[in-house]
Amino acid sequence: xxxxxxxxxxDCAEGRAxxxxxxxxxxxxxxxxxxxxxxxxxxxxxxxxxxxxNETNEMASLIITxxxxxxxxxxxxxxxxxxxxxxxxxxxxxxxxFYFGTGTSLTVIP
Amino acid sequence: GAVVSQHPSRVICKSGTSVKIECRxxxxxxxxxxxxxxxxxxxxxxxxxxxxxxxxxxxxGVEKDKFLINHASLTLSTLTxxxxxxxxxSFYICSAGISGIGEKLFFGSGTQLxxx
Numbered sequence: 001x002x003x004x005x006x007x008x009x010x011d012c013a014e015g016r017a018x019x020x021x022x023x024x025x026x027x028x029x030x031x032x033x034x035x036x037x038x039x040x041x042x043x044x045x046x047x048x049x050x051x052x053x054n055e056t057n058e059m060a061s062l063i064i065t066x067x068x069x070x071x072x073x074x075x076x077x078x079x080x081x082x083x084x085x086x087x088x089x090x091x092x093x094x095x096x097x098f099y100f101g102t103g104t105s106l107t108v109i110p
Numbered sequence: 111g112a113v114v115s116q117h118p119s120r121v122i123c124k125s126g127t128s129v130k131i132e133c134r135x136x137x138x139x140x141x142x143x144x145x146x147x148x149x150x151x152x153x154x155x156x157x158x159x160x161x162x163x164x165x166x167x168x169x170x171g172v173e174k175d176k177f178l179i180n181h182a183s184l185t186l187s188t189l190t191x192x193x194x195x196x197x198x199x200s201f202y203i204c205s206a207g208i209s210g211i212g213e214k215l216f217f218g219s220g221t222q223l224x225x226x
Contacts, residue, residue: 034214043116043203043217044154087153097144098205098215100154 004088009105018075022088025069037084078108116218131189131221133204139184140206148201160187194225
């Protein structure tokens with residue numbers, strides 16, 4: 001599975017949009033982009049995933065560039081409870097393992 | 111969303127003893143489950159892939175005789191840390207997937223193992 005590169009840490013003001021980037025320049029055509037987050041001492045929580053098109057759900061939006069070499073997770077109105085480590089993962093079809101990178105530690109500031 | 115239940119959430123044991131961790135998919139069947147280990151301030155490291163009805167597949171460097179995995183049913187996988195030592199102290203997390211377009215993994219809440 002393709003490797004991903006994320007900034008190690010970011011800050012965001014409460015109520016503002018948090019934009020978390022991810023580079024995956026070696027992504028293959030059949031690999032999806034997934035985002036998970038992990039709040040301290042808990043299991044990772046699924047946020048969103050996509051293949052080519054931008055996606056939106058109740059938690060976040062996922063913007064994937066046209067060449068699919070990078071993506072951005074957008075939390076539209078960050079709250080203090082969004083403080084967590086966010087992981088971007090690229091993975092091929094069913095049954096393949098999820099390998100976690102180092103992630104981005106997001107701190108939402110009051 | 112789908113629920114993966116992991117038990118126990120925390121365990122303390124003496125060095126040399128064995129510890130079993132259970133992972134259950136509560137509302138779906140999982141032919142494949144995954145086990146991860148996480149040390150403080152580090153990312154999750156995949157240990158093994160648990161396959162229902164067959165032997166688990168271990169990642170390179172993970173001792174299969176030390177970390178015994180049993181996936182006896184479509185809703186239950188267990189990880190047994192045998193002859194635990196202090197260096198095995200870690201946060202262990204299981205996950206299971208739901209097949210579909212772009213399979214999603216759901217994670218348990220993790221087990222904090224402390225070996226004295």
